[in-house]
Amino acid sequence: MPELPEIETYRQQLAPLIQGVPITGALVTRPKSLNVEPELFIHQLTGNRIVRIDRKAKHLLFHLASGDVLLLHLMLGGWLFYGTEEEKPDRTTQVVIHFGNTHLYFIGLRLGYLHVHTMSGIHSKLKNLGPEPLEQAFTFSQFQQVLHRKQGNLKVTLVDQTFLSGIGNCYSDEICFVAGILPTRKIPSLHEEEQSRLYVSIRTVLLEAIQFGGYMEFPLFVGDRLTGGFDAKCRVYDREDEPCVRCGHPLIKVELSSRKCFYCTNCQT
Structure with a gap:
């Protein structure tokens, strides 16, 4: 999607x-x-x-x-x-x-x-959509406020459009990896330093993905060299059994609430 x-x-x-x-x-x-x-x-x-x-x-x-x-x-x-x-x-x-x-x-x-x-x-x-994560006005303090209202695991929370707008299966996994946090972690278990890493990771991953045209491989027009450029840069999404780019450990795939989820059990904590 x-x-x-x-x-x-x-x-x-x-x-x-x-x-x-x-x-x-x-x-x-x-x-x-x-x-x-x-x-x-x-x-x-x-x-x-x-x-x-x-x-x-x-x-x-x-x-x-x-x-x-x-x-x-x-x-x-x-x-x-x-x-x-x-x-x-x-x-x-x-x-x-x-x-x-x-x-x-x-x-x-x-x-x-x-x-x-x-x-x-x-x-x-x-009207029921959550905040836009790339808006300049969306500060770390506001992120902590929306986090405080959630109790579920990180993966399911990130794809909840009433929590934040626009994140789905692919980028939730990429965000968790860049932050170094397991997508299975419960939101209340995240300490402030991890919350900060997560906040930075959200913005970093989404901006990088926009820079490289997202992960969808269908060109918008003949000669389109941008669309889909991020697919090759995905670190964990659809990379089951491949070595982790950070530690070399094989990546795994599980299902969380009927959603496929990719991560590294070695360097995500």
Whole structure:
């Protein structure tokens, strides 16, 4: 599932490509991906423009000139491609937005969605999300406050979107590794120095992942050399039985609350 770095990579790369460009139409092949009838969706978009693209947690927000907002959540297996019909990957698309001869393809939206909301509707939809971990205003003191309200293990807490916004399976494991803390640890057992390491690790890992385009391997457009660059830099995620980059001990994979989890039993404490 795309997490904060993947969605932020989409935001940064899409903005110069489609912001301000007239929308010439749309195509919907899976009405369940929308929250309005396809005919109304196409009518609302045709002749409109995307004036700004924001990210909130794992959501992408396309602000339209009309004042409405398209809220995208890719969920499991969803991804985007921008280009011509000839460049399009051989994959089934659920929604396509046309910008003349180029198009934005929404692929794999079987569980995800692209909904139209007013700004008040957006606030209502996203109101239960936790703090954005990369916001400058999110201090260590505030991190300690949200930690204080949790009792479960570290892995499950990190992927809880009401705790912090945007972290999922991949980055929760990477964060725990960089912090040197077992993902199985209970939150109340973390002393202040470990809390500090965790706070720094969250920001370090997410910023590094954004720098290298996240871990999703599908390019956004032909010639995209950024998207997916972090996959090769993952230290533990999907690295079962490989030697730990820090101590050489074989990495293990377990399940925590039905989520796969990778870590080093030797140098994570």
